[in-house]
Amino acid sequence: MHISSSIGIWIAAFLTLFVYSFLYKDNPFYKFAEHLVIGLSGGYYIVTVWTQILKPKLFTPLLQQGNLILIFPLILGLFMWARFIPKYSWISRWAIAFTLGVGSGISIPSVMQAMIIRQIQATMLPVGFHSYIGWMNLFIIVGVLTSLIYFFFSAEHKGFLGVSAKIGIWFIMIGFGATFGYTVMSRISLLIGRIQFLMTDWLGVLH
């Protein structure tokens, strides 16, 4: 056992315990850690944005290297701040419109290709009843079609549509179940990470 002599580790360890104290009940230690993380994240974000983005990628090239084209993003960025002045808040819409326009132009064709066309292609599978893969492909196709039918609300879910929607909801529920299982796994992993930190870095009982 080798307890850490680093003040940073001690602070991190106590903050971890403060946060977990919420499991017993809400208390001032938890509140302190909660407020600290919000303030710290904000401060860290501001410093990082300045040192990693604004200074090296905007102000230095613009003011020291004379890269004048950067005036346009600077002006658009300043327009965003107009939201805080009610009389001129409409100016911020120009910057938002520019961002939305460029963003949509870039993303719509790529998203259509990668998330819709490729996914439809991946559903067009050869079905066969003499192999495991053939059955699995059929399973995927039925799952996709019945799940889509469940979200088709233009006709009453009766008869064939009703049966298909019912099968679809089973597929959806299995999907939710798998997601919930993974969520539990994720939360336990976070606990393991913290306990490993406390036992390894802080208390030194693990190596």
Next chain:
Amino acid sequence: MNIYEKMMSIDRRILFVLIALSVIIPLLKPLLLPINVTKEAKHLYEFVDELKPGDVVLLSLDYDPSTMAECHPMALSILRQCFSRGIKVIVTSLARPEGLGTAEMALTQAAKEYRKKNGEDYVFLGYKPNAAAVVLAMGENFRLAFPNDFYGSDLENIPMIKGLKNYKNIRIVVTVSGSAIIDTWVIYAGGRYGVPIGAGVTAVMATDYYKYLQSGQLVGLLGGLKGAAEYEKLIKHPDMATKGMDGQNIAHLMIVFFIIIGNIGYFLGKKAKASKGMGG
């Protein structure tokens, strides 16, 4: 309160203590439960393993301290695999500025283990906002997105970057992510520029990305601490994820046990109430 009601309303603090113990005890006394490698993890490992020394991998460490427990072991394992095989690595961190510290921590640790030098064996480009624009810009030229590396060096003066222009010079992009940025890599880097993509994600996100595996848009996928432990097994370098898996298994068994207890209490309680109603 009858026995069935008690079964359904165990004090949550008792459950918290039991879950904590089910994690702590296996860490102190490892059970060495087997870790089965899934084909998703194996495919990613094999893709990287087939690369030649000198090939370049772009590793985007798109996670921050909040998802470090799951993502950090994955990042370390992939870096270790690359460095042990003489593969060069370009590292970015595009999800959030908070991820810069964790990305640098993983990179410097793995580089130290394998005595790799910044600028020769790896380059850390850092963070830039608007991930989609950055991913697209790197498809044209890395210098467009990152004129300088994280430490301020001009990319033109970095030996490893000479001769590298864009994704055409990259064999695979691997994103280790605690956010939906993986979609950005798949849509823009994979969809538009055709570079193979591999991913490591937190368990809570894993089910969302199996669709990309089935469609061939992902080479491989690591899901949560289990995925990290699988990769540690594949590279034969067991570390924190492997050590955590015993606790993960026992905690899961504990949760399953209490779900069963709660359900037994519910159904038997309902049955008892019904028979009581019929009787009186």
